[in-house]
Amino acid sequence: MKQLLTFIRKEFLHVFRDRKTLLMLFGLPIAQIVLFGFALSNEIKNTRIAVVDYSKDAVTTRIISKIAGSPYFNIQRSLAGGQELQAAFKKGNIKMAVIFPAGFGDDLTHTGKATMQVIADASDPNQATTITNYLNQIVLDFNAGLAQDAAQPMQILPEIQMLYNPALRGAPNFVPGVMALVLMLVCTMMTSVAIVREKELGTMEILLVSPFRPLYIIIAKLAPNLLISVVNLFIILFLSDIFLDLPVKGSLLLLVTGSVLFILTCLSIGLLLSISAKTQQAAMMGSLMGMMLPTMLLTGFLFPIENMPVALQVLSNLVPSRWYFIIIKQVMLKGLGVAAVWRELLILTGMCVLLFGISLRNFKIRLQ
Amino acid sequence: MKTLGFLLEKEFRQLLRNRQLMRTLLLAPLIQLIILPLAADYSVRNIAIAVTDNDHSTTSRRLIEKIVSSGYFKLRDYTASYPEALKQVEQDKADLALQIPAHFERDLVREDKKQVYVAINAIEGTKANLGGAYLGNIVTDFNSEIRMQWQVSGTGGTDGPPQVSVASSNWYNPFLNFHLYMVPAILVTLVTAMVAMQSAFNIVQEKESGTIEQINVTPIKKHIFIIGKMAPFMVLGIILFTMGLLVGWLFYGIVPLGSLWVLYGSLIVYLFSMLGLGLLIATYSGTQQQAMSLSFFFINIFNMMSGVFTAVDSMPDWAQAIVATFPPSHFIKIMRPVVLKGSGFGDILPEILWLLALGLILNTWAVLNYRKTA
Numbered sequence: 001m002k003q004l005l006t007f008i009r010k011e012f013l014h015v016f017r018d019r020k021t022l023l024m025l026f027g028l029p030i031a032q033i034v035l036f037g038f039a040l041s042n043e044i045k046n047t048r049i050a051v052v053d054y055s056k057d058a059v060t061t062r063i064i065s066k067i068a069g070s071p072y073f074n075i076q077r078s079l080a081g082g083q084e085l086q087a088a089f090k091k092g093n094i095k096m097a098v099i100f101p102a103g104f105g106d107d108l109t110h111t112g113k114a115t116m117q118v119i120a121d122a123s124d125p126n127q128a129t130t131i132t133n134y135l136n137q138i139v140l141d142f143n144a145g146l147a148q149d150a151a152q153p154m155q156i157l158p159e160i161q162m163l164y165n166p167a168l169r170g171a172p173n174f175v176p177g178v179m180a181l182v183l184m185l186v187c188t189m190m191t192s193v194a195i196v197r198e199k200e201l202g203t204m205e206i207l208l209v210s211p212f213r214p215l216y217i218i219i220a221k222l223a224p225n226l227l228i229s230v231v232n233l234f235i236i237l238f239l240s241d242i243f244l245d246l247p248v249k250g251s252l253l254l255l256v257t258g259s260v261l262f263i264l265t266c267l268s269i270g271l272l273l274s275i276s277a278k279t280q281q282a283a284m285m286g287s288l289m290g291m292m293l294p295t296m297l298l299t300g301f302l303f304p305i306e307n308m309p310v311a312l313q314v315l316s317n318l319v320p321s322r323w324y325f326i327i328i329k330q331v332m333l334k335g336l337g338v339a340a341v342w343r344e345l346l347i348l349t350g351m352c353v354l355l356f357g358i359s360l361r362n363f364k365i366r367l368q
Numbered sequence: 369m370k371t372l373g374f375l376l377e378k379e380f381r382q383l384l385r386n387r388q389l390m391r392t393l394l395l396a397p398l399i400q401l402i403i404l405p406l407a408a409d410y411s412v413r414n415i416a417i418a419v420t421d422n423d424h425s426t427t428s429r430r431l432i433e434k435i436v437s438s439g440y441f442k443l444r445d446y447t448a449s450y451p452e453a454l455k456q457v458e459q460d461k462a463d464l465a466l467q468i469p470a471h472f473e474r475d476l477v478r479e480d481k482k483q484v485y486v487a488i489n490a491i492e493g494t495k496a497n498l499g500g501a502y503l504g505n506i507v508t509d510f511n512s513e514i515r516m517q518w519q520v521s522g523t524g525g526t527d528g529p530p531q532v533s534v535a536s537s538n539w540y541n542p543f544l545n546f547h548l549y550m551v552p553a554i555l556v557t558l559v560t561a562m563v564a565m566q567s568a569f570n571i572v573q574e575k576e577s578g579t580i581e582q583i584n585v586t587p588i589k590k591h592i593f594i595i596g597k598m599a600p601f602m603v604l605g606i607i608l609f610t611m612g613l614l615v616g617w618l619f620y621g622i623v624p625l626g627s628l629w630v631l632y633g634s635l636i637v638y639l640f641s642m643l644g645l646g647l648l649i650a651t652y653s654g655t656q657q658q659a660m661s662l663s664f665f666f667i668n669i670f671n672m673m674s675g676v677f678t679a680v681d682s683m684p685d686w687a688q689a690i691v692a693t694f695p696p697s698h699f700i701k702i703m704r705p706v707v708l709k710g711s712g713f714g715d716i717l718p719e720i721l722w723l724l725a726l727g728l729i730l731n732t733w734a735v736l737n738y739r740k741t742a
Contacts, residue, residue, distance in 0.1 A: 018655070018658065020652070020653060021657055021658055021661045024661035024662060024664070025661070027665065028664075028668065031665075031669065032668070032672070035672075035673065035687070035690070036672060036673075038684065038687065039673065039684060039687030039690075039691075040683070044497075045682060046681070046682070047681070059532075087715075089539065089540070090709050090712070090715045091705075092701065092705050092711070092715070095681075108532065109530070112530045113530065113531050113533060114530075114532055114533075115532075115533050115534070116532060116533075116534055116535070117534075117535050117536075117537070118534050118536040118537070119537050119538075119539055120536065120538050120539065121539055121540060121709075122538035122539060122542065122544055123540045123541050123548065123549055123704055123705070124679065125538075125541060125544035125545065125546055126412070126494060126498070127679060128538050128541075129498060129544065130494075130497060130501070132536045133498070133501035133502075134501075135536075137501070137504070139532050139534050142532060143530075143531055143532055146530050146531070147530075155480060155481040155482075155511065156431075156481075156483075156484060156507050156511045157481060157482070157483045157484070158483070158485075158486050158507050159483050159484070159485050159486065160500050160503070160504070161485070161486065161487045161488070162487075162490035162496055162500070163454075163487050163488060163490055164489060164490055164491050165490035169493070172490075173491050173493060181668075185668070189664070193656075280656045280657070280660075281569055281656065282388060282392070284656070284660045285389075285393075286392075288561065288565070288664065292561075292667075292668070292671075293400055293404060293557075296671070297404055297407040297408055298407060302677050303407060303409060304409075306414055307409040307413070307414070308406065308407050308409060309406050312406055316407075326460070329491060333491060336458065340458075
């Protein structure tokens with residue numbers, strides 16, 4: 001036991017001696033939470049649009065000023081015609097163009113209907129859909145104004161309530177995602193590199209010929225990373241409460257339990273990587289290429305999992321951060337209890353035990 | 369000049385000798401480029417709804433049918449009460465709860481207006497936003513349908529109030545295909561991760577194994593040494609990019625509309641700036657672990673902030689100012705328009721100038737910070 005403590009102390013010294021790495025370990029989560037929390041949002045506002053008005057009458061002026069008054073749009077300029085429009089789209093100056101044909105106002109007053117044309121730059125499909133919808137709403141509003149004299153019969157009024165995130169901020173979705181991402185990468189990468197480094201420098205041999213049990217080596221290697229990750233977790237929770245107004249609504253104990261399970265799972269993955277990698281470079285590439293993008297994409301915080309092809313949906317079940325992401329959302333944002341997340345907790349426990357078992361079995365005590 | 373030739377030969381040999389590394393460097397990104405765009409589909413459909421119909425009238429049933437058959441929504445469940453529907457939302461079984469109150473049809477006829485209640489899980493902002501908008505449109509549509517019906521069967525004859533209608537069209541991506549948007553950006557992130565990190569590791573590795581001292585005591589000038597280190601990764605980046613374009617064409621049918629000269633020209637400027645960053649990281653780190661930590665820090669932030677997943681335009685001004693200093697954000701702003709819209713050199717010139725300026729700053733900084741004496 002005393003041996004183990006000494007060894008853990010050695011590992012801590014190794015980690016704390018390297019100031020630059022330490023800075024990254026704590027700086028990254030802080031920078032990410034602050035940057036992402038404030039900067040990322042799904043809301044689309046101030047979209048730059050162009051107006052081409054061939055009619056220039058009272059009606060088009062009214063509609064244009066209504067569009068200009070909306071927070072969603074920012075009328076960049078009025079263009080003369082089609083040629084200029086192409087150029088503006090290609091330069092990326094505008095995302096949408098609104099075109100009123102000649103005689104728009106006359107058509108409306110005489111025939112009772114007039115059609116305006118809207119062209120959206122759909123290279124970003126979601127943005128195109130959203131801004132087209134916004135514009136539709138404005139026109140509907142305008143129509144309702146026209147119809148005021150002839151009172152509209154039979155109005156169905158949808159009352160829409162946005163639950164959990166009424167202002168549609170980006171933070172409630174991104175903070176859990178970033179938590180999962182940061183914890184995952186810090187744990188897997190740091191662990192795998194820490195072990196492979198000893199192999200690369202040749203100090204592993206010394207450890208292996210010592211009477212020290214392999215299990216102890218592993219525990220000692222994992223301990224500093226576990227501590228760092230837990231500290232990181234609290235920093236993230238603290239920052240999101242203070243700056244982003246996202247307190248832990250549910251039980252803190254439950255959230256920490258889930259997090260520790262997730263951290264242990266990631267540490268086991270790091271351990272597994274370190275067994276197969278021969279050089280630090282390989283271990284890093286493995287954890288970076290193998291973990292970063294899949295974690296980002298298959299966790300479900302950037303893209304909805306139910307949209308993916310079935311094979312990827314199945315694959316996403318193997319990504320631990322997917323389950324952890326659900327736990328954070330349910331406990332931290334919605335304030336639910338164990339009843340809502342027992343399944344996810346169980347899955348993480350299973351993954352953790354399985355991965356740790358495999359890596360323990362495969363941990364080589366001989367150098368080739 | 370002759371020294372540079374020998375140095376380049378050495379670097380290329382070292383790189384090509386390491387088969388495992390070459391495999392990771394070239395194959396891993398391509399496999400990811402094939403698979404990841406499939407996952408990166410943010411088109412909003414299949415919004416699961418839980419419906420509480422307290423009216424059970426023809427009108428309420430028709431409204432529900434219209435919503436479900438729109439293609440955007442998927443009926444998860446009929447619940448007896450609204451709290452039950454909300455419970456479904458809470459448990460993530462449904463994304464949206466819809467309640468049609470009792471006497472919906474009767475009140476609609478008698479009082480000429482009636483509410484329907486909608487609650488959306490807004491943790492995922494885009495989904496909530498679009499879901500709400502779709503539902504609003506469907507209800508408006510339905511509204512004018514039943515109004516028409518009543519007017520035809522009722523008073524008849526009246527033309528109704530004047531209406532402005534919108535004819536909308538989507539340019540450059542008429543079928544709203546999400547792959548078109550994601551593939552160019554994912555290619556950029558993969559090239560970035562590979563090139564910037566590897567160049568940093570490569571130098572630090574020589575530091576760690578001590579061979580850099582052997583080079584330091586030779587009369588090789590430091591800029592020659594740096595060019596020797598950077599050139600292989602420039603070539604690697606170009607190869608990777610070319611393979612990525614081929615994958616985009618073979619698997620996703622994406623052919624750049626713009627000129628390849630513009631694409632490759634900007635790629636070289638971009639690689640120049642990213643290699644500068646890699647070099648800078650290398651000069652600040654003593655061990656591979658430090659180099660990894662630093663480059664990981666930047667790559668992670670670049671990936672999230674450069675507009676790959678969320679629009680830079682909707683960020684606050686201070687964040688946009690920060691993002692402007694990230695080279696990948698400019699390269700993505702070049703890639704997407706050139707590939708999708710066929711933008712020309714003149715259209716993307718500002719972005720190229722940005723990249724050039726960032727590249728010059730990063731490289732100068734790195735060279736100044738690089739000491740031959742340890």
